[in-house]
Amino acid sequence: MSKPPIVCLLGPTGTGKTSAAIAIAGRLPASVINFDSRQVYRDFPIITAQPDADERAACPHHLYGFLPTGEKMTAARFVELAVDRIEAVRGEGRLPILVGGTGLYLRSLLTGIAPIPEIPEDIRRQVLDRVAAEGPQALHAELTRTDPDYAAKIHPNDTQRNARAAEVFLATGRTMTWWHTESEHAPAPYDALKIGMRLALNDLEPLLAARIDVMLERGGLDEARAAFARCPDPDAPGWTGIGCAELLGFLRGALTLAEAREKWVRNTRAYAKRQLTWFNREADIHWFAPGENRAVADLTVAWLAERG
Template identity: 35%
Template sequence: MTRHTSNLPVICLTGPTAAGKSASTLALAKRWPIEIIVMDSATIYQGMDIGTAKPSADEQALVPHHLLDIRDPAQSYSAAEFASDATQLIHNIWQRGRYPLLCGGTMLYYKALREGLNNLPSSNPEIRARLDEQAAQLGWPAMHQLLAEYDPITAARLAPNDSQRIQRAMEIYEISGKPMSAWLQEQERQKPSIPFHTLSLEPSDRAWLHAQIALRYRQMIDAGLLAEVQALYARPDLNPTLPSIRCVGYRQLWSHLDGECSQDEAIEKAIAATRQLAKRQLTWLRSDPQRLSMDCLNPHKADAVVDAAAQVWPTT
């Protein structure tokens, strides 16, 4: 008999990198017929397995995983595409009478799925180049003053040297003739009619997480991560400006292969960058008062995740 699951919240199991989300998802899979929608901007890439901590073949055989290996490293994938793909997957999984579980740490993807994205005009390279030339002559504080003349609302929330956002606001006005603030006021974000319940694995001791990140990255090196990056480096169609190569842990080894640093230096830079990523993830998570935070240092955290899920999913 098909279960009626579409009226139940979609659980999102999230947390910083190396917090132990994978083990908890497998504990959930033993209790409920779940399908995992992977919320990760790195595991989408084919041939990038070790450095992304992609679920193993055994793990994927145990429970269905979606949105893995959906892009070649030469391609890109946006938060808007994730929101569209994940929404469709959620409804498909519901139709099968199963439980969709979001799992991952790419917070921009989760924000896009829960809140929607404003449909602002696409960027225009020619306009951007012209604005860059103008800024080189006048300086960004002067550009900020120009922006304030026709979009004072946007200018008021931007610092005079915030070149990226000032340029984007000016670009939108030149493309459309309408201030960015007007776009944001007029467009209501289209939120999907899906209830979400966020379970967040967070460290009570930041030093423990830092040590775990270092240990895990060195284990990736021992498992052959450098060879994985070398295979990417050998491809003439890949370069360090691509989103795939900019992934933490990959771009540092790419710099080593470019001769910019030693392997040991690249490893230390990768560990430091991963710690910075975890810090940004925690900052985003702690801004969400609706999440249920659980200590990832708890040796029984997988059981705690199951108990929390049982509060919103039936256990029959």
């Protein structure tokens, strides 16, 4: 029996993945399912560039803006939620289109979750105590030595993921890269057409800076201020996202607004570079430039026709 088809639109931030998905939905019944780890947060629709009202009106959208700032999202939880949404979309006679830039989430969905053992509580507490005393940057520096490939994919200020990598290494003696690539995974449950949107980093950078300015004009700072009133814990998972962390620095008096904006642009560029590095290692991706939406839709329609 053939595996059910899904389309995966991937690539670095700011490359027009949502508009490409909507172009596909204009040609056949389809629904968009998010696989971006930041766009799950309810309090940050502007800062995380979640689809706006017009984009959502074009076709159904799922797994956007549902998680409180204080809750964390993991790859395992994402897979559980995504599988549920994929089956619901298929039950409606629609094509599931997964859209996002969190490569680990997509890989976990397509190849299975690495069976990382439960971490003993004493090791978890030891790592959390280190984070509190030294900051996640110290753990990231160690990670750069023990697991440089994984370190390149996460930000030094990402408390959750740096702590997770440290506790897994302490508990198992294996790196996150080993668990994600060398351990045995379940076979892919879907027949996936992977479509990538990318642009040279030097060409993408000014577009990212302009998008950040638009986010600020549309009320990104007010959004962060309201979120801080609801969740003033600076260590909450939702605050670790790029844009959120920099504006939090301004709200807490550590940065001027100009400094926060400059840091936001710099960190977004670095994140886009990490995304490009990750996806360039993936196989079977059909690459397009931003705006080539008709060609993306043509490929999707032809691929489905070939499958019968």
